[in-house]
Structures are given as structure tokens and as C-alpha cells.
Amino acid sequence: MPTLYFTALFALAVLAMVVTKLWLASRQIRFVAAHREIVPDQFAMAIPLSAHQRAADYTVARTRLGMVEIVVGAAVLIGLTLLGGVQTLDLAISDWLGRGYLGQIALVAAVVAISGIVEVPFDYYRQFVIEERFGFNRMGKGIFFADRIKGVLLGAAFGLPLLFVVLWLMRQAGSVWWLWTWVVWVVFQMLVLVLYPTVIAPLFNKFEPLKDDALRARIEGLMKRCGFAAKGLFVMDGSRRSAHGNAYFTGFGSARRIVFFDTLLSRLSGSEIEAVLAHELGHFKRHHVIKRMIVTFAISLAMLALLGWLSQCVWFYEGLGVRPSLIGDNSGLALVLFFLAVPVFLFFVTPIGSLSSRKHEFEADAFAATQTDAKDLVNALVKLYEDNASTLTPDPIYTAFYYSHPPASQRIDRLLRHA
Secondary structure, X not given: OOHHHHHHHHHHHXXXXXXXXXXXXXXXXXXXXXXOOOOOHHHOOOOOHHHHHHHHHHHHHHHHHHHHHHHHHHHHHHHHOOOOHHHHHHHHHHHHHOOOHHHHHHHHHHHHHHHXXXXXXXXXXXXXXXXXXXXXXXXXXXXXXXXXXXXXXXXXHHHHHHHHHHHHHHHHOHHHHHHHHHHHHHHHHHHHHHHHHHHHHHHOOOEEEOOOHHHHHHHHHHHHHHOOOOOEEEEEOHHHOEOOOOEEEEOOHHHOEEEEEHHHHOOOOHHHHHHHHHHHHHHHHOOHHHHHHHHHHHHHHHHHHHHHHHOOOHHHHHHOOOOOOOOOOOHHHHHHHHHHHXXXXXXXXXHHHHHHXXXXXXXXXXXXXXXXXXXXXXXXXXXXXXHOOXXXXXXXXXXXXXXXXXXXXXXXXXXXXXX
16 A cells, blocks of 8 residues: 555544544433433432433543543544654654664553653543543542552553563564464463452452352352352452442452452442342353453454554555654554554444444343342442443434443433333
């Protein structure tokens, strides 16, 4: 593909992505605002108008901030690629550290650092302005910055060795380096799944065994009925950072844990908590986790094969504003450019993933209704929608494009059929 054609294709894709994102966000804002004054009929007896209006205002505020992020993110992307940002970084770092492993790692780290630094002001505003305004923030600024420092250190501890292995394979493993890289990536992901519950998550939150004996007995009975084995039931200090509530299971194999936010336990009854957990176990019983892992690994294999081809094409580098070295190693450049460009093109298949995820949520709800009273899950969801200020009236097109969970009305309508 000629360089100019690829440059034009990438520029048009970025433009189309930005326009589509802004259009969808503006639709969401208008639709939510237009339905702000009336609680949908099916929720009128459970959710007061003030809570509905709060959810609408919260959604609009977050979406407006997201629109600014879209524009800034696109500007940074164009600056790094077509306007020569990566080229400048590559020349400066190669002059300083050479084009060996150290220089290539530094280049990747520099681009990751730039992207991370751009995100910090938005995260800060979201946490200490929007979340604060709507009563969700319980995090001090010290915890906010400590979390980010921990995240950087953790990313370096795991990411830098992985990056070195990938760069080594790109140099040493021949034309099928991408296949060996995929194997390493799969092993790495499985390792993270095992380590996350006991090593990674405790760096950010405290986990204590569930002390409520009655609730524990109820949950253990549910797990026995579902054929699910977990290493333990834990309560996480989610209230230390936010008023939002949730529950999930994490880990892999014998390291699986069931985790409840303390904010969730303080709000729901025992039967409602059981119903929420039954939904989460529905993902396990319907093999959603395994299916998603298989799809993810298949897509990553295809992407790495594509990278293996593109890394040999001069037009790929030049089309994104970079002149590859004719005598040195371009592995770091290939990685950086690929992971900057690919999300632009993959954005347009987002609705497929969202649709699949919503289908899984419906299936998990249906499973929960076979193990617990569907009305308990409905009651729990209504409370969670109110407590988390989740809008009850999202725009249908925005929902179809982005939502990983079905809208409240659709989800509850289906559950009531099982009641």
C-alpha cells in the first residue's frame, strides 16, 4: 500500500472515529436530558424523581467530560503519529541510548508515559469534581496519587520484563516471532489471573473474610447448588474510595475468590445479595469467562500476525509519520505505532463486542432466576441503579454501541417474566 494512501486512510479513520464518538455522546446527552423530568413507569414506585434527575445529571456530566477526552485523545494521537511526535522521540532516544533493547524499551515506555500523563487530569476532574459533586467520592488526594504511583510501579514490574521478551522474540525468533509472542502473552495473562486476587488487588484495597455467618451460609448453599468452588468469600473496602457498590468473582482455578464491596453489603438484603451473586455465578455456569478468554486470545493471535506483517512494511511506518531505520532495530517503533493505530480501526467493531456482552448478561440473569427469586434480583438492581446514579433512560443507539450491560428497563422486563 502506498504511503500516502495509508496516511489518508488513517486520518479518515481517526476523523470518522472522533465524529462518531462525539455524535453518540451528544445523542446520549440530549436523550437523557429530554427524559429527565419523568421517571419511567416501571420504576415510578421504586425510584423518586429526585434520584432519577440526579442520575440524569450525573450521566450528562460524565458524558460531557468524555467528549473533551475524545478531542484531546485524538489530538495527542495525531501529534504522536502524523505530526511527528513518535519520530522525534525515536530520534532523541536512539541518539541517547542507541537502537538496542534499552532504546526500544525506552521508546515504548515514553509513549505509554505520555498517554498516561494526558489521562491524569481527566481522572482527577472525574474523581474530585464530578464524583464529589454527586456524593460518590470518598477518596483523598493522597490515595488518588498513591494509586497511580502503585499502578506505574506494578506496570513496570510486569510490563518491562514482558516487553523485553517480546522485543527479544522479534529479533531472534524469525518470521514466526508473532506466534511465539502470542504463546508468551497467553501464559502472561493466565499468570495475572492467578496472581490478581492474592498479590495485585491487595496492593490497592483491603480484603477481609465475610463475617456474617447467616449470609455466608446462604452463599455457600448457592455455590453448592451451582457447583462452584471458591477459595473464600471476602469483603473489600470499596467505601474507602467510592460510594459505588459491586460484587464479582476473580482469579482462576483454585485461586478463585468471591468479593463483595462493603458498600453493597450495607445496602442490600441477604436474599438480594444472593441474587446478585447468582447472576455472577451465571457467567461461570454459562461459560462466559472461558468464551471471552478464547475470543480474546484468538483476536490477539490475529492482531500479532497482522503486526508481524506490518512490521516489515515501510509504508506502515512512513504512513504514520515515522522514518524507520534502515540499519537499526525498528521493533519498538512497530509496537508503538501498531498499538496507537489499531484501536482506531477496531473502534468500528465495538457494537459487536457490546452486543455479545449484553447477551451474556441476559443469560446470567436468566440463570440467576433459576437459582433465586427473580424479584430479589430486580429489587437489588433497582437499588443499585439508584445508588450508582445509573440513568434509566439511555439513548438506544448509544446503548447499542457502547453498553456492555442491557438498559435497566430491558433487563428488568426479562427478569419479571421469570418471576
